[in-house]
Amino acid sequence: MFSLALSRQKSVLLGAAALAVAAYVLLPLVLPVFWVQLVVFAAAAAIAAIGLQFLIGTSGQLSLAHSFFMAVGAYSYAVLGKVPGGGSSGWQVGLPSLLAAVAAVVIAGLVGLLFSFVSARLGGLYLGLASLGLVMIGAHVLTVAHSLTGGVYGRDVPVLTVGGFGFSDTDPELWFGTHQLLGIGRLWYLTLAVLLISYWLLRNVAHGRAGRAMNALRDSESAAAAAGVRVQHYKALAYVISSCYAGLGGVLTALAFQHIVPTYFSLTLSLNFLAMVVIGGMRSITGAVVGAFVVTGLPLVLSNYAGSLPFLGAPGSGGLEPGVFAQFIFGAVVIVVLILQWADLRGLRRGLRVLLPARTSSTDAPLASINR
Amino acid sequence: MTSFLGYLVNGLSVGLTYGLVVLGFVVIYRGTRVINFAQGSLLVLGAYLTVRLQGSVGFIGAVLVAVVLTAAFCVVLNRLFLRPLRKAPQDIPAILMIGVDIVLVADLTRRIGSDVLTMNDPWGSHNVDLGGVLIAQSRLVALVVSIVVIAAFLAANKYTSIGLSSRAAAEDRETAALMGARLGRVSDFAWICGGGLAVIAGVFLVLYPSPGLVSDTNTVAILAFPAAIIGGLDSVWGALVGGLLVGLVQSFGSGYQSQIDFLGAGAADILPWILMVVVLLIKPTGLFGKQPLTRI
Numbered sequence: 001m002f003s004l005a006l007s008r009q010k011s012v013l014l015g016a017a018a019l020a021v022a023a024y025v026l027l028p029l030v031l032p033v034f035w036v037q038l039v040v041f042a043a044a045a046a047i048a049a050i051g052l053q054f055l056i057g058t059s060g061q062l063s064l065a066h067s068f069f070m071a072v073g074a075y076s077y078a079v080l081g082k083v084p085g086g087g088s089s090g091w092q093v094g095l096p097s098l099l100a101a102v103a104a105v106v107i108a109g110l111v112g113l114l115f116s117f118v119s120a121r122l123g124g125l126y127l128g129l130a131s132l133g134l135v136m137i138g139a140h141v142l143t144v145a146h147s148l149t150g151g152v153y154g155r156d157v158p159v160l161t162v163g164g165f166g167f168s169d170t171d172p173e174l175w176f177g178t179h180q181l182l183g184i185g186r187l188w189y190l191t192l193a194v195l196l197i198s199y200w201l202l203r204n205v206a207h208g209r210a211g212r213a214m215n216a217l218r219d220s221e222s223a224a225a226a227a228g229v230r231v232q233h234y235k236a237l238a239y240v241i242s243s244c245y246a247g248l249g250g251v252l253t254a255l256a257f258q259h260i261v262p263t264y265f266s267l268t269l270s271l272n273f274l275a276m277v278v279i280g281g282m283r284s285i286t287g288a289v290v291g292a293f294v295v296t297g298l299p300l301v302l303s304n305y306a307g308s309l310p311f312l313g314a315p316g317s318g319g320l321e322p323g324v325f326a327q328f329i330f331g332a333v334v335i336v337v338l339i340l341q342w343a344d345l346r347g348l349r350r351g352l353r354v355l356l357p358a359r360t361s362s363t364d365a366p367l368a369s370i371n372r
Numbered sequence: 373m374t375s376f377l378g379y380l381v382n383g384l385s386v387g388l389t390y391g392l393v394v395l396g397f398v399v400i401y402r403g404t405r406v407i408n409f410a411q412g413s414l415l416v417l418g419a420y421l422t423v424r425l426q427g428s429v430g431f432i433g434a435v436l437v438a439v440v441l442t443a444a445f446c447v448v449l450n451r452l453f454l455r456p457l458r459k460a461p462q463d464i465p466a467i468l469m470i471g472v473d474i475v476l477v478a479d480l481t482r483r484i485g486s487d488v489l490t491m492n493d494p495w496g497s498h499n500v501d502l503g504g505v506l507i508a509q510s511r512l513v514a515l516v517v518s519i520v521v522i523a524a525f526l527a528a529n530k531y532t533s534i535g536l537s538s539r540a541a542a543e544d545r546e547t548a549a550l551m552g553a554r555l556g557r558v559s560d561f562a563w564i565c566g567g568g569l570a571v572i573a574g575v576f577l578v579l580y581p582s583p584g585l586v587s588d589t590n591t592v593a594i595l596a597f598p599a600a601i602i603g604g605l606d607s608v609w610g611a612l613v614g615g616l617l618v619g620l621v622q623s624f625g626s627g628y629q630s631q632i633d634f635l636g637a638g639a640a641d642i643l644p645w646i647l648m649v650v651v652l653l654i655k656p657t658g659l660f661g662k663q664p665l666t667r668i
Contacts (some may be wrong), residue, residue: 125407136642140639143638166421274470339457
């Protein structure tokens with residue numbers, strides 16, 4: 001007879017899983033809207049963040065244009081969908097919202113493919129700078145294309161409806177006792193589920209054949225090519241996947257905002273995504289998710305509790321703004337994480353001899369200090 | 373015609389000041405192979421230090437002290453953060469500089485807030501009449517000082533031993549090291565020059581007719597990137613040509629805004645970026661840069 005008793009480890013895991021499921025189902029009904037919103041925004045950002053992590057960490061292509069691909073997804077969805085009664089929106093195609101959402105992700109991927117034709121010829125930092133050009137030009141185009149984006153005033157976002165069930169406060173109204181399931185609560189279920197699925201998918205790709213090929217070309221394009229890896233093919237594939245994820249993140253973020261303005265999709269947003277990836281450790285998908293929650297959540301939390309934190313002032317009051325303080329922290333964490341992850345410790349010790357006269361380099365064998 | 377001349381002179385003056393920014397950026401790249409994403413915030417740091425110090429040591433003194441302080445800051449940055457990363461892939465130091473930029477911008481934004489800080493420069497808001505064209509006196513001074521500073525740098529680059537080592541290292545780091553170039557000193561020198569140039573450029577960029585130093589000023593320096601690419605990331609002359617081109621494009625772009633209205637308002641600001649993308653497609657190494665050796 002075999003024992004039905006579970007091992008200690010398994011029962012802890014089972015308990016944790018049950019807790020997670022319960023939290024997933026119940027929290028949007030009981031948590032204050034602020035926290036539900038925070039999780040929705042963070043989860044949407046996390047989806048885009050893991051796409052960027054895949055691009056930077058797995059295939060070694062630095063991109064500062066991630067916010068642009070998110071914008072492509074968000075605006076494609078807004079344009080292809082339909083806002084009843086027009087709303088403050090420009091030109092609409094009027095497709096059913098689910099179709100519009102899927103199409104938006106595909107469009108984002110196609111734009112990524114197009115850009116990868118440009119970037120195929122570029123290596124390393126030139127690619128990063130090209131992406132910088134893309135995000136700057138893209139930001140300008142978004143502000144200027146009034147009929148598509150509503151200019152600086154932005155446009156409303158169509159509500160997602162799947163088979164009659166709307167991800168909004170109404171349509172239908174849902175009450176569980178005295179707790180109402182608002183639109184943002186329904187989006188909680190959606191974004192977290194999508195995050196889980198897309199995380200699992202990406203992890204499989206990264207650990208599969210394509211991922212290995214991309215790791216090879218990340219470490220050395222020439223060596224990978226010499227070993228038979230189709231470098232341009234995999235670089236393009238990485239870009240397509242990454243921009244699809246960015247587009248998906250963009251659609252979900254748009255759904256959460258309900259109204260999008262072009263100035264949101266700026267270089268600063270791209271830099272925040274870069275920070276998310278770095279903070280989580282550039283080679284880790286899970287890290288990117290954690291980074292997304294931290295970078296999205298911290299400014300919101302600080303703003304919300306600015307009153308109780310003595311060193312912060314409310315936005316506009318002239319004191320230390322929570323948003324600025326959060327940026328400061330992110331920049332510092334990026335620096336610290338990079339040093340911890342990549343530093344040659346001997347170099348760190350030598351570098352710390354800042355106070356001593358600079359005779360250090362002459363005591364090295366020339367070959368040892370070759371790169372600096 | 374006078375407006376054309378006006379745009380031209382203005383474009384040249386602003387372009388040469390941009391040239392200082394780009395030169396600093398390129399010097400750092402040549403000496404260390406690091407893309408200094410924080411060039412813009414060094415610019416603001418220099419201008420801010422000048423504003424804060426001008427009360428105690430006068431304008432010129434403040435500029436000099438700001439140059440020294442910023443250069444020292446850059447050297448510490450190099451030794452503390454960048455030298456430990458020298459074995460890492462090339463992306464990593466660049467991302468670290470993004471982090472530095474984020475920190476600097478956040479701190480300087482906190483300090484400047486919504487103020488508009490002005491300099492007590494001796495040229496104030498005087499204009500000079502050059503044959504019918506009104507040019508701000510400070511812009512003319514910027515032109516002259518830029519030429520002097522650039523000439524001084526080029527002379528140092530050519531005639532001093534550290535300049536020789538820098539040129540050798542820019543050409544081929546490994547061989548230069550084997551031939552006796554002290555790469556540590558080369559990188560320190562590159563950062564000192566880069567930081568100093570950023571300060572001078574920063575000060576000139578916030579003088580009249582610009583309203584003054586605001587939290588947003590670092591975004592001006594972002595045009596250094598297209599300028600550097602257009603000219604060639606590793607070329608000193610390319611930096612100057614790139615800066616001039618960007619300044620001229622901007623000046624003519626906003627001057628003739630009505631002709632290019634179809635591109636939208638503020639199109640003058642993205643023309644440099646479009647030019648950059650075109651250059652990247654046709655000749656990635658820029659007008660004066662050198663071809664990389666690997667082709668796949």
